[in-house]
Every structure is written in structure tokens, then in C-alpha cells.
Amino acid sequence: MASTAACESIEDSLKLSGKKSFAGIPEATFVEDVDAYMKDREGVESILRQLDEQHGKYKFMELNLLARKKKLKSQIPDIQKSLDMIQVLEAKKKTNEQIETHFLLSDLLYSRAIIEPTDKVCLWLGANVMLEYTLEDAKALLEKNHETARKNLSQVHHDLDFLRDQMTTTEVNMARLYNWDVKRRQALNAK
DSSP states (O other), X not given: OHHHHXXXXXXXXXXXXXXXXXXXXXXXXXXXXXXXXXXXXXXXXXXXXXXXXXXXXXXXXHHHHXXXXXXXXXXXXXXXXXXXXXXXXHHHHHHTOOEEEEEEEETTEEEEEEEOOOSEEEEEEETTEEEEEEHHHXXXXXXXXXXXXXXXXXXHHHHHHHHHHHHHHHHHHHHHHHHHHHHHHHHHHHO
């Protein structure tokens, strides 16, 4: 149900912006009447080349979106684990308990550690930057990042669906133009 609501809000935001894709993917136009389409144009080979180039661009966009999807799918569980750890730290702080854990020193070498109750935590922000936050601030930041990552993932899913439709439309156009050219050549040879 939450994903349905997210999809509806995504569709609403696209309608408001007047776009069909978040990534600005150009829409492929379907050629209804090939005869009328080719009437003012010369050389089906050049048009087929253009469509093939457009299809190649769509494939490139698809690879980029799939890489982004993979990155987001790995980020979301990491953010959730951090949120869970903050909840553990908050609970241990309330009961004034220590946490006994093991941490990785190097490959296959762990050390035992005891963590005193605390109200601060350090978060990696990226680019070799780590900042200290209060538990409340860290939780708010991570919740915001989690929501943003989920929203971005749903946008990537939408764009991938839209992109696949454009690729299919381009492939159908290419096939129809090729078949039209074959029939035209056969008619010329018959004369």
C-alpha cells in the first residue's frame, strides 16, 4: 500500500511538471502511417540509422539507470542498519547499559569493545568525511536520507519502465520501416 501511494505521488509530480520522465528521457514517437511518414523523406537507410542511434542512446541510458538502481538498492539497507543501531544506542542510553561488541581491525582480525552509554554518534558522509551528531540529529538525517533514497529508487523504476516503452517503440518503428522498404523494393523489382 505504501508503494502504491508512492507511485501515485510520483505520477502526480510528473503531471505537475509536464514531463513523462524524471531523467529527461526523450519520448519516441510511434510511426502510425509509414507511407505518409516516408512521403517527404528520402532514404530509408538514413532514417533507420537515426533510429538505431536513438536505440543505442536508450540502451546507454538503461545501463546508467540500472547502475543507479543497484547503488540505491545497496544504500537503503545500509541506511536502515544505521537507523537500527541508533535505536539500540538510544535504548541502551535510557537503561544506562554498556554494549559489548566486536569490531574489525583488519582482514579476519576482530577486537572486543565495550561502548559506554552515549548521546553522540559519528556518521560517514562520504569523501572521507565523518561528522559527530547527537542521536536525535543523526536519526533525523538518516530518516531523511532513507526517504530520499526510497523516493529516488521509485523514480528510477518509473524511468526504467518509461525507457523500456521508448525502446520498444523505436524497435517497432525500425521493423516497420525496414518491412516497408522491403515491400517497396519488391514492388520496384516487379515492375
